[in-house]
Amino acid sequence: MKSLVVYSSQTGNTKKLADAVFETLTGEKEIHLIKDAPAPDEFDLVAVGFWTMAGKPDPKSSEYLEKIGEKSLFLFATHGAAKESDHAKNAMNHAKNLAPKAKIVGMYNCQGEVNPAVLEKVRAKPEPPVWLTDAPDAVTHPDKSDIDKLKRLVSASGLE
Numbered sequence: 001m002k003s004l005v006v007y008s009s010q011t012g013n014t015k016k017l018a019d020a021v022f023e024t025l026t027g028e029k030e031i032h033l034i035k036d037a038p039a040p041d042e043f044d045l046v047a048v049g050f051w052t053m054a055g056k057p058d059p060k061s062s063e064y065l066e067k068i069g070e071k072s073l074f075l076f077a078t079h080g081a082a083k084e085s086d087h088a089k090n091a092m093n094h095a096k097n098l099a100p101k102a103k104i105v106g107m108y109n110c111q112g113e114v115n116p117a118v119l120e121k122v123r124a125k126p127e128p129p130v131w132l133t134d135a136p137d138a139v140t141h142p143d144k145s146d147i148d149k150l151k152r153l154v155s156a157s158g159l160e
């Protein structure tokens with residue numbers, strides 16, 4: 001099986017997850033930042049990692065997801081929102097809907113520390129977004145436990 005890990009990451013949170021997925025996969029594999037990613041065509045499994053922006057996958061990831069077609073797809077995401085929040089779940093659903101023909105083999109949500117400068121700007125908005133209240137808890141994430149859990153999920157999904 002040939003696997004491709006593709007991710008977008010501005011401040012490194014999603015990269016940590018991408019590295020963990022890549023490390024856990026066995027067989028032929030490649031990992032790329034989304035801007036340098038090859039087309040998904042020649043791979044059996046594609047794992048796409050995005051950071052959440054305005055309640056959706058970041059724009060580069062969204063664009064890539066639209067190219068996935070009928071592949072097996074593992075999705076992973078980071079966000080300031082709590083991982084069990086509707087906000088985080090909706091963003092993941094949004095990602096799934098961008099690749100409607102894909103066979104979803106696993107999904108993983110994880111909080112990711114929000115850049116303090118961004119937080120400050122968001123706090124100053126007249127109507128701060130719902131995820132802002134969860135953001136202080138994101139500060140230490142992804143942590144070792146998040147990474148271990150992701151690795152276990154990849155293993156359990158039979159993707160190795």
Ligand SMILES: Cc1cc2nc3c(=O)[nH]c(=O)nc-3n(C[C@H](O)[C@H](O)[C@H](O)COP(=O)(O)O)c2cc1C
Binds near residue numbers: 012
């Ligand atoms: C411009 C911008 C918009 C964001 N919008 C959201 C959002 O809508 N919901 C959310 O939960 N987190 C949001 N975040 C937080 C990031 O998704 C989160 O910190 C993520 O872990 C960053 O990943 P990275 O380190 O891989 O870039 C936003 C961050 C930025 C910079």
